Amino acid sequence: xxxxxxxxQPLILVAxxxxxxxxxxxxxxxxxxxxxxEAGNGREAIELFQELMPDLVLLDVLMPELxxxxxxxxxxxxxxxxxxxxxxxxxLDDVESINDAFEAGATDFITKPxxxxxxxxxxxxxLRGSQIAIELHDNQYRLEEAQRIANMGxxxxxxxxxxLACSNQLVEILGLQHEDMAPDLESLLTFVHPDDxxxxxxxxxxxxxxGEPLNMDFKVNRLDGSVGFACTRAELVRDRNKQPVRLVGIxxxxxxxxxxxxxxxxxxxYDELTELANRTLFNDRLQQTLFEAARYNHLVGVMIIxxxxxxxxxxxxxxxxxxxxxxxVANRLQxxxxxxxxxxxxxxxxxxxxxGKMSAPQDAAKVAQRVLxxxxxxxxxxxxxxxxxxxIGIAISPLDSNNxxxxxxxANAAVFQAKETGRNNFQFYTSNMNAMAKERLSxxxxxxxxxxxxxxxxxxxxxxxxxxxxxxxVEALLRWEDGKNGLTPPDEFIPMLEDTGLIIAVGExxxxxxxxxxxxxxxxxxxxxxxxxxxxxxxxxxxxxxxVLKVIQETGIDPERLELELTESTLIESxxxxxxxxxxxxxTGIKLAIDDFGTGYSSLAYLKKLPLDYLKVxxxxxxxxxxxxxxxxxxxxxxxxxxxxxxxxIAEGIEDxxxxxxxxxxxxxxxxxxxxxxxxxxxxxxAWLTGYQAVGTR
Ligand code: C2E
Ligand code: MG
Ligand code: MG
Numbered sequence: 001x002x003x004x005x006x007x008x009q010p011l012i013l014v015a016x017x018x019x020x021x022x023x024x025x026x027x028x029x030x031x032x033x034x035x036x037x038e039a040g041n042g043r044e045a046i047e048l049f050q051e052l053m054p055d056l057v058l059l060d061v062l063m064p065e066l067x068x069x070x071x072x073x074x075x076x077x078x079x080x081x082x083x084x085x086x087x088x089x090x091x092l093d094d095v096e097s098i099n100d101a102f103e104a105g106a107t108d109f110i111t112k113p114x115x116x117x118x119x120x121x122x123x124x125x126x127l128r129g130s131q132i133a134i135e136l137h138d139n140q141y142r143l144e145e146a147q148r149i150a151n152m153g154x155x156x157x158x159x160x161x162x163x164l165a166c167s168n169q170l171v172e173i174l175g176l177q178h179e180d181m182a183p184d185l186e187s188l189l190t191f192v193h194p195d196d197x198x199x200x201x202x203x204x205x206x207x208x209x210x211g212e213p214l215n216m217d218f219k220v221n222r223l224d225g226s227v228g229f230a231c232t233r234a235e236l237v238r239d240r241n242k243q244p245v246r247l248v249g250i251x252x253x254x255x256x257x258x259x260x261x262x263x264x265x266x267x268x269x270y271d272e273l274t275e276l277a278n279r280t281l282f283n284d285r286l287q288q289t290l291f292e293a294a295r296y297n298h299l300v301g302v303m304i305i306x307x308x309x310x311x312x313x314x315x316x317x318x319x320x321x322x323x324x325x326x327x328x329v330a331n332r333l334q335x336x337x338x339x340x341x342x343x344x345x346x347x348x349x350x351x352x353x354x355x356g357k358m359s360a361p362q363d364a365a366k367v368a369q370r371v372l373x374x375x376x377x378x379x380x381x382x383x384x385x386x387x388x389x390x391x392i393g394i395a396i397s398p399l400d401s402n403n404x405x406x407x408x409x410x411a412n413a414a415v416f417q418a419k420e421t422g423r424n425n426f427q428f429y430t431s432n433m434n435a436m437a438k439e440r441l442s443x444x445x446x447x448x449x450x451x452x453x454x455x456x457x458x459x460x461x462x463x464x465x466x467x468x469x470x471x472x473x474v475e476a477l478l479r480w481e482d483g484k485n486g487l488t489p490p491d492e493f494i495p496m497l498e499d500t501g502l503i504i505a506v507g508e509x510x511x512x513x514x515x516x517x518x519x520x521x522x523x524x525x526x527x528x529x530x531x532x533x534x535x536x537x538x539x540x541x542x543x544x545x546x547x548v549l550k551v552i553q554e555t556g557i558d559p560e561r562l563e564l565e566l567t568e569s570t571l572i573e574s575x576x577x578x579x580x581x582x583x584x585x586x587x588t589g590i591k592l593a594i595d596d597f598g599t600g601y602s603s604l605a606y607l608k609k610l611p612l613d614y615l616k617v618x619x620x621x622x623x624x625x626x627x628x629x630x631x632x633x634x635x636x637x638x639x640x641x642x643x644x645x646x647x648x649x650i651a652e653g654i655e656d657x658x659x660x661x662x663x664x665x666x667x668x669x670x671x672x673x674x675x676x677x678x679x680x681x682x683x684x685x686x687a688w689l690t691g692y693q694a695v696g697t698r
Contacts, residue, residue: 042066076105193219282344301355310349459679473529559589568600619653
C-alpha cells in the first residue's frame with residue numbers, strides 16, 4: 001500500500017534553491033491543504049524522497065549540487081517512485097529543458113514565472129492522475145494475487161489475428177516463462193491431454209460460431225510428464241455491431257482438487273491397508289451382479305472368510321504384525337479367484353469374495369478349497385512363524401435368496417457353522433449343498449490321481465453292418481474303477497474331467513489305448529474300425545491335431561480305421577473354428593461323426609458345410625422307436641437327411657430285434673446297441689464274438 005492512503009493530507013516535496021520562490025510555493029500549497037517538505041537542492045530532494053515518500057515532487061531545474069533533471073533521474077531510479085508524479089519547474093521559452101524533463105522521467109512541467117492561481121490546480125490534477133494510476137495498479141495487483149492463490153490464469157484470443165494473450169499466472173501455471181510461450185491458440189492447446197484435445201477444440205469452435213459459453217474440465221500434459229487437471233470457462237466479446245472480436249477465458253488448475261476427489265473416492269470404496277474393495281464397494285458390486293444374474297439366470301456366490309483367532313494374534317503381537325498379516329492374507333487370496341470376481345475386506349479380520357456368473361454351486365466350493373489351500377502354509381514375521389486358518393461361509397443366489405441383506409446374513413450364518421465345525425473349513429448355508437460339495441471335491445481329488453493309478457479302462461461296444469450283420473467296428477467307452485468306490489458311470493465323472501481340464505490328458509490316453517487295442521485285434525485277425533468320443537474341451541484344445549497325429553504315428557494305426565465322435569453342442573460354438581478344426585482333422589485321413597444327433601440345434605445349412613462321414617442318431621429316439629410314431633419319423637427323416645448329405649448313419653441304442661428290423665427298412669447302415677452287444681472289456685470280447693457268430697446274422 002502506498003503512503004497516500006495512510007496520510008490524511010497529501011505530502012508534497014518541493015526542491016527550490018530560491019528561498020523566495022520556495023516560500024511562495026509552500027504558502028500556496030499549504031493554503032490548498034497540502035503538507036509540504038522542502039529541499040534546497042537535488043541531492044537533498046533524493047534523500048528526502050526516500051525518507052518521506054511524498055505523494056508528489058516539485059523540482060526546480062537550476063539548483064546547486066544536483067540540478068532538477070539529475071534529481072528527477074535519481075528519484076525515478078527508486079522503485080518506490082513508480083507512481084509518484086514529478087513536476088519540473090522550468091523557464092517559459094526553454095523547450096529543450098521541457099524535453100530533458102520528460103527524458104529524465106518527469107510527469108509534467110510548470111513554466112516560470114509561475115502563474116499562481118493555476119499552480120495549485122496543476123498540482124491537484126497531477127495528484128489525481130497518480131491516485132488513479134495507483135488504484136489501477138492496486139486492482140491489478142489484487143487480481144493477480146487472487147488468480148495466483150486460486151491457481152487460475154486468463155487468456156484472450158483476438159479473433160481477427162488469432163493472436164493469444166495470456167496472464168502471467170497462466171504462463172506460470174503451465175510452468176513456462178513468458179518468452180517461451182508462442183502467442184497463438186495452438187501453443188496453449190498443446191497443454192491439453194490427447195484424451196480431451198478433440199473435445200476442447202470442438203467446444204472452442206462452437207463458441208466462436210456463437211454457441212454456448214465454454215465450460216469444460218480436461219486433462220493437462222504437465223511439463224514434468226505427469227497428467228494434471230484444469231477447467232476452463234470462456235465467453236465471446238462482441239463489438240458494437242455485435243460481431244465477435246475476442247474470446248476471453250480463464251484457465252483454472254484443479255489438479256489438487258481432482259487428486260483430493262480421487263482420494264476421497266478411494267477412501268470411500270477401498271480399504272487403505274490391503275488396497276482391496278471395502279464393504280461399500282463389495283455391496284455395490286454384489287447388488288449390480290445380482291441384478292444382472294437375475295436377468296441372465298446366473299448363479300452368484302457370496303463367500304465370507306473369517307480369520308480364526310486373528311484378534312488373539314493382534315493383541316499379543318501388536319497391530320503392526322496384525323496389519324502385515326492382513327496384507328499378506330489379501331495377497332494370498334487374490335489369486336484364488338477369477339478377475340471378474342470381487343475380493344473385499346469387509347471388516348477387521350473378515351474378507352468377502354463375490355463370485356459372479358457361476359454355473360454350479362460347486363464352483364464356489366472350488367474357490368473355497370483354494371482359499372483354504374492358500375492359507376495352509378505359515379506366515380513369517382521376523383522370527384515368528386504364524387499359522388492362520390479361515391472359517392468360510394457360502395451363500396448362493398438365487399438358491400438361498402436373491403436379496404443382498406439375506407444373502408450376507410446367510411453367508412455369515414454359514415461362517416458360524418464353519419466355526420462350529422472346527423474352523424479351517426467351509427460351509428454352505430444350505431446343508432445338502434455341503435454334502436454335495438464335499439462329495440464332488442473328494443471325487444475331484446480322486447480323479448486327479450486316477451490316471452496315475454491306472455484306474456481308467458476302456459470298454460468296447462460292437463458295431464455291425466445292418467445289411468450283412470458283420471461286425472465292422474467298436475466304440476471305445478471310458479470307465480473309471482477305483483478300489484474304494486467301485487465303478488463310476490461316465491456321465492458322472494466325464495463332466496468333471498471336462499471342468500478340471502483333466503479330460504485333455506485322459507482323452508489322449510483313451511485315443512492311444514483304443515488304437516493299441518485295435519492293433520492288437522488286428523494281429524489276431526480282426527479288421528475293426530474304432531470310434532473315440534471327443535469332448536468340447538478336447539475339441540477346442542489348440543494341441544488337438546498334433547496329439548491325434550502323434551498317436552496315429554506312434555501306434556502306426558491306419559487313420560482310415562479311426563473315427564472321432566463329436567456332439568452337436570461341441571460344434572455349435574464357433575462355426576468358423578469348427579470348420580477349420582474338422583478340416584484339419586479330416587486331412588489326417590480319419591473319419592468324423594456327429595454323435596447324439598437330434599438332441600442339439602444344428603441346422604441343415606450348417607451340417608452341409610462340415611466335412612463329416614457319419615451321423616449317429618441319438619439313442620433316445622431309437623429306444624422308443626417301435627412304440628412311438630414320432631420317434632420313428634424322426635429316425636427315418638434323420639436317415640434320409642444324412643443320405644441326402646452324403647453321410648452314412650449309425651443308430652445306437654438298439655435293444656431289440658424290432659428296432660433293428662425297422663432300421664434295416666429305413667436303410668440305416670450301421671447298428672450299435674445292447675441287443676447286439678454291451679460295452680465289453682477286451683477280455684470278454686473274444687467270447688462275445690464267438691457267441692455272436694454262432695447265432696449268425698439276426
Ligand atoms: P455316447 O457316446 O452316446 O455313448 C453311447 C452310450 O450309450 C454308452 O453309454 C453306451 O453304453 C450306451 N448304449 C449303447 N447301447 C445302448 C442301448 O442299447 N441301450 C442303452 N440304454 N444304452 C446304450 P456310456 O458308456 O455310459 O457312455 C455315456 C457317454 O459318456 C457317452 O455317450 C459319451 O458321451 C461319454 N463318453 C464315454 N466315453 C468317453 C470318452 O472316452 N471320452 C469322452 N469325451 N466321452 C466319453
Ligand atoms: Mg459316442
Ligand atoms: Mg451317443
